[in-house]
Amino acid sequence: MTDVPGGGPSPVRVLRESYEALMAVVEPLGDEESWVPTACTGWAARDLVFHCLGDAQRALVALHTPASGPADRDAVTYWRDWAPDPTGAANGRRWSRVGASMFLCFRQLRALYLETAAAAVRAAAATDPELRVATQGHVLTAADLMTTLAVEASIHHLDLVPHLPDAPGPSATGLAAVRTTLDGLLGRPVPLDWTDEHYARAATGRAPLTETERRSLGPDADRLPLFS
Structure with missing residues (x-):
């Protein structure tokens, strides 16, 4: 299933497009480019x-870890556990x-990331979206897990590309999921x-607020970052 009947893209599609967009940035990177700074x-x-390899590995584990109890988080509340921790x-x-640094050359890390991310996408496509799964001490539906994974991949995609001028950007569906998540955490659509x-x-x-933006956000400005 690629779309929700009568609604937007399905979580499977959002995850696939987010992961494939990030994979498209990583795949052509050579050893020299692998040393460019990120955000x-x-x-x-x-x-x-x-780090993104770890996210894809966690996705594979979670999608194969059914939970017996009820879901205690969804795609928005999953992020509410975050707190600053220097x-x-x-x-x-x-x-x-x-x-x-344990990889002797970047192509080894690149290959492992690409095959693991692709496997996570295939596993997501084969999973019932309503299946309850466990990850990081919480229970979510597989659909909500997929959305959280897409959000994280899309944000890290933005982190990866500032010094890669020819790299493609994140998927539109992934960024839309980020917006929906942030609006949910904020409690309203962002007034900017x-x-x-x-x-x-x-x-x-990742980007400082201007004074104009702070005035528009009002007290909500002090709540940022909503997660990192």
Whole structure:
């Protein structure tokens, strides 16, 4: 199923298009390009690819981990557990940098990421969207899990490309899922004429707010980033 009857694209389609868009950036990268900086503090492209490999591995595990209990999170509330954690973030940065450095050449990491991401997409397509699955201590429907994965992939896609001028951008369906998620966390549609890309960056702390934007957001400005 590629679309929801009478509605928008299905979570399977959103995940597939988000992952395939990110894979299209990673696939042509050579060893030299893998060292370009990203929008993630301290990470080169290869470090971010290693992190995205972990996301794809988690997707595969979750899609094959049925849960017996009721769902306690959906595609929006999944992100509400996030809280600023400078120590944890620093440890995570070191983990990805060390992990990525264990690959003797980037093509090995690139190949593993591409085959794992493709496998995650195939697994999603074969999974009942209503199946309850477990991940990171929570239970979601497979459909909601797919949306969270697409949101993370789309945001990291934006992180990966600032110094890759010829790279394609994130999928439109993935960025739309990011907007829907952020609006859900904010509790209303954002009252600014932001593109999906800028909204994704600004609401996750990747782009600073101007004073005009702060005035338009009012008290909600102090709630940003909604997650990182």
